[in-house]
Amino acid sequence: MKIIKKIIVAIIALIIALFTAFMVLPLDNFIAEKAAISKGYVISESYKDIEDRYYYNRLSKLEKEAYRIVYASIYDFPEKVVVPSLSDDEFKKVFCALSYDNPDLFFLDNKFTLTSLGSVNYFIPHYALTKEDYENKIQFVNTEAEKIIIEANKFTTEYDKELYVHDYLASVCQYANNTDKMACTIYGLLIDGHANCEGYSRTAQFIFNKLGIKNHLVTGMAFNEQGVNEGHMWNVVKIDGKSYNLDITWDDYSFDEKVNNPDNSPSHIYFNISTKDLSVTHEADSDDLWAECTAESYGYFRNKGLLFSKVGIGMENAIRREVIEVFKKGNRSIEIAFTDIDIFNEGFNFLASSNGKMYNIILSANEQVPTAKIDPEQIQYSKNEDNLIIRFFFVEK
Structure with missing residues (x-):
C-alpha cells in the first residue's frame, strides 16, 4: 500500500x-x-x-x-x-x-x-479577403504583372527596366484619394487601375522583385500642396550598384488635379533622386531607410541631355530635338531640368516669356512632324522650383 x-x-x-x-x-x-x-x-x-x-x-x-x-x-x-x-x-x-x-x-x-x-x-x-477571393485576385495580378515583366525584359539594363516600370505604372494608374482598401494593394493598381501611394509603391516592389532589381519600401511623411505633412510611402531602388529614391505617386500627374496633362505621360522629377534632394519635401520614418541614397539626382534628365547649366543656343537646340521626338511619339509634353535657381529662372524666361524661344521651337517641330499640329499660342507649363524642373504641355490646334 x-x-x-x-x-x-x-x-x-x-x-x-x-x-x-x-x-x-x-x-x-x-x-x-x-x-x-x-x-x-x-x-x-x-x-x-x-x-x-x-x-x-x-x-x-x-x-x-x-x-x-x-x-x-x-x-x-x-x-x-x-x-x-x-x-x-x-x-x-x-x-x-x-x-x-x-x-x-x-x-x-x-x-x-x-x-x-x-x-x-x-x-x-x-x-481582409477569403482564401478563394484572394486566389482569384492573385491570379489576375500575376497575369498582368507577367505582361509588364515581358516588356521590361526587352531592355538590357537595370536603368531602362526601372524606367519602363515607372512610366508604365504611372500612365495606367489613376491616383485614388479614398479609403478603398484595395487602393493600397497591387490588385488596386494592376486590376482596378487606381491606387494611393502605398499601392504605387507595393506594385513597383512586386514588379522589381520579379525583375531582380533590389528595392525596399520607405514609410514616412511628405508635404502636401497645403504644406501639411501627411503619411506617405515610396521606394528605394538599387540601380547599377547605386541607391536612389523613387516616388512614382508624385510622378503621376493624376495626383495633381491642377495640371492638365494632355498625353497622360508621367513626370520624372522623383525618378532616381537623392535623399538630400528629396528631403526638401519628404521625411522617412527612420534615417537609415534612405541614408544610402547619396548618388546624384536627375540621371533621367542627364541621360536625355535635358539637364542645363547654361542658357543659350545649345539649350534651345537640345530642346528642339527632344520636342520633335516627343511629337513623333504622339506625346504632348516635355520636361527639362536646371542645375541652380538662377539658371532655372533665366531658362524659363528664355523659353516662355512673351518673345520666348518655345514658340519658334514648336513652329519648327510642327514642320518636322506635320501630323502634330501643335498650337504655339497655347503653351502651358508647370514649374517645380524645389527641384528646378519645368514641364511644358502642348495643345493641338
Missing part, C-alpha cells in the same frame, strides 16, 4: 513539474517550430532572396524566427499560428516586416491578435 502511495505521489509531482515547466519555462520557440513542422510546413533557416527581404534583416534573432514560422503557413489562411513569445511591440515589428517585404500578402488585414496558453503563444491573423 505504501508503495502505491509513493507511486501516486511521484506521478502527481511529475505532473506538477511538467505543468510548471509548461507554464513558465522558455519552451515557446521549440513548441512553435514543432507545431508548424507537424502541419507539414517547411521553416526556412534562410531565404534565397534574403538580401531582398529588407525588413526581415532588421529584426532580432527571435523576431526573425517568428517571421519565418508565420510566413511558412500564412498563405493557407490558418485560424492561428503558434509563435515564439514576443511582446506586442516586438510582434508588431514582425508583422510590419512581413507586410513590407511581401506585397502579395494583401489578403491580411492590418490588425492581428496575440494570445497565449501557458508557454504556447498564438498569432491570430485577421483577414
Whole structure:
C-alpha cells in the first residue's frame, strides 16, 4: 500500500513539474517550430532572396524566427499560428516586416491578435479577403504583372527596366484619394487601375522583385500642396550598384488635379533622386531607410541631355530635338531640368516669356512632324522650383 502511495505521489509531482515547466519555462520557440513542422510546413533557416527581404534583416534573432514560422503557413489562411513569445511591440515589428517585404500578402488585414496558453503563444491573423477571393485576385495580378515583366525584359539594363516600370505604372494608374482598401494593394493598381501611394509603391516592389532589381519600401511623411505633412510611402531602388529614391505617386500627374496633362505621360522629377534632394519635401520614418541614397539626382534628365547649366543656343537646340521626338511619339509634353535657381529662372524666361524661344521651337517641330499640329499660342507649363524642373504641355490646334 505504501508503495502505491509513493507511486501516486511521484506521478502527481511529475505532473506538477511538467505543468510548471509548461507554464513558465522558455519552451515557446521549440513548441512553435514543432507545431508548424507537424502541419507539414517547411521553416526556412534562410531565404534565397534574403538580401531582398529588407525588413526581415532588421529584426532580432527571435523576431526573425517568428517571421519565418508565420510566413511558412500564412498563405493557407490558418485560424492561428503558434509563435515564439514576443511582446506586442516586438510582434508588431514582425508583422510590419512581413507586410513590407511581401506585397502579395494583401489578403491580411492590418490588425492581428496575440494570445497565449501557458508557454504556447498564438498569432491570430485577421483577414481582409477569403482564401478563394484572394486566389482569384492573385491570379489576375500575376497575369498582368507577367505582361509588364515581358516588356521590361526587352531592355538590357537595370536603368531602362526601372524606367519602363515607372512610366508604365504611372500612365495606367489613376491616383485614388479614398479609403478603398484595395487602393493600397497591387490588385488596386494592376486590376482596378487606381491606387494611393502605398499601392504605387507595393506594385513597383512586386514588379522589381520579379525583375531582380533590389528595392525596399520607405514609410514616412511628405508635404502636401497645403504644406501639411501627411503619411506617405515610396521606394528605394538599387540601380547599377547605386541607391536612389523613387516616388512614382508624385510622378503621376493624376495626383495633381491642377495640371492638365494632355498625353497622360508621367513626370520624372522623383525618378532616381537623392535623399538630400528629396528631403526638401519628404521625411522617412527612420534615417537609415534612405541614408544610402547619396548618388546624384536627375540621371533621367542627364541621360536625355535635358539637364542645363547654361542658357543659350545649345539649350534651345537640345530642346528642339527632344520636342520633335516627343511629337513623333504622339506625346504632348516635355520636361527639362536646371542645375541652380538662377539658371532655372533665366531658362524659363528664355523659353516662355512673351518673345520666348518655345514658340519658334514648336513652329519648327510642327514642320518636322506635320501630323502634330501643335498650337504655339497655347503653351502651358508647370514649374517645380524645389527641384528646378519645368514641364511644358502642348495643345493641338
